[in-house]
Amino acid sequence: MQAYQLVGWQQPPELREVPVPDPGPGQVLVKVGGAGACHSDLHIMEAPAPLPGFTSPPFTLGHENAGWVERLGPGVTGFVPGDPVIVYGSWGCGVCANCRESRENYCQTLGGQGPGLGGGHDGGMAEYLLVPAARYLIPLGTLDPRQAAPLSDAGLTSYHAVKRSLHLLGPGSTAVVIGAGGLGQMTIQILRALSAATTVVAVDTDAGKLETAKRMGADEALLSGDEAIKRIKEITGQQGAQLVLDMVGVAPTLRMAAQVARMLGHLTIVGLGGAALPVNFSSPPHECSVASPYWGSLTELTEVITLAQQGKIKMLVEHFPLERADAAYQLLHDGKIQGRAVVTPQA
CATH class of the missing domain: 3.40.50.720 (NAD(P)-binding Rossmann-like Domain)
Structure with missing residues (x-):
């Protein structure tokens, strides 16, 4: 599959061919509908090496992700292939006090670093995203993943x-x-x-x-x-x-x-x-x-999705195919995106 990856510190990202992940026990493979381009990605691209707590490149960018369940790993229940979902992006250890209170953004062990943020997990600017646990998936109902993806960060x-x-x-x-x-x-x-x-x-x-x-x-x-x-x-x-x-x-x-x-x-x-x-x-x-708050909790993302389903909030979105991810980030850098840029790998 194609993936938009940071290949080195202070180097421009590249579109590369990588294997499609295979979900293991408890994991879920998501077919990515939308991956938001965020200013924090620009900070990662421009940062001197190495950023504290970050794994070394290459890794796939994209921490605002939504799509459809593609494949379930052994033991996963509650979802079936084709379900539209949004991915909670701050992945914690799941067992510390804050994680047990749904505040994985303040994980005391891992610091809440999720996909595409250099914490050891590839992000969603690819055709597929491997999610380590089903608890990070929230049903979207009738919401379009291509529109909803930024709700996982900008909204939350x-x-x-x-x-x-x-x-x-x-x-x-x-x-x-x-x-x-x-x-x-x-x-x-x-x-x-x-x-x-x-x-x-x-x-x-x-x-x-x-x-x-x-x-x-x-x-x-x-x-x-x-x-x-x-x-x-x-x-x-x-x-x-x-x-x-x-x-x-x-x-x-x-x-x-x-x-x-x-x-x-x-x-x-x-x-x-x-x-x-x-x-x-x-x-x-x-x-x-x-x-200086950082992201939000899993429970709060559920509340954000409810507001969107009720039509009370709506993200202004501009779509870009995966091969134009460079253009999306350049426009973001230049302040020319009026709302949120979303890369659509399945377009």
């Missing part, structure tokens, strides 16, 4: 980031989403689906993405800069927002996040831009909680 990460702060988002509250790309667009929809926040504000440097953010449910869409900070202060009576979610994580966005958050609020860093948040006695505001 956004959901988890919002859910932890819902107690702050009562009537009259404000939530600010910095970065209105695919992740930010999903966050806006989830804020609308879950919270009673009166005002949802999107901030970005791209006017086109801000227009999309408005269609997704943002009340205000502001070009990043001093005027955006001033406007958010006006909206919040100079107090700042109860929740600020930085979906970018670079120095300018983190500085803005600290300026528009409020006392006793939450500042949540989701983006992997790699910058550091300046912290002193006055900034962020007093007792403003700062967190």
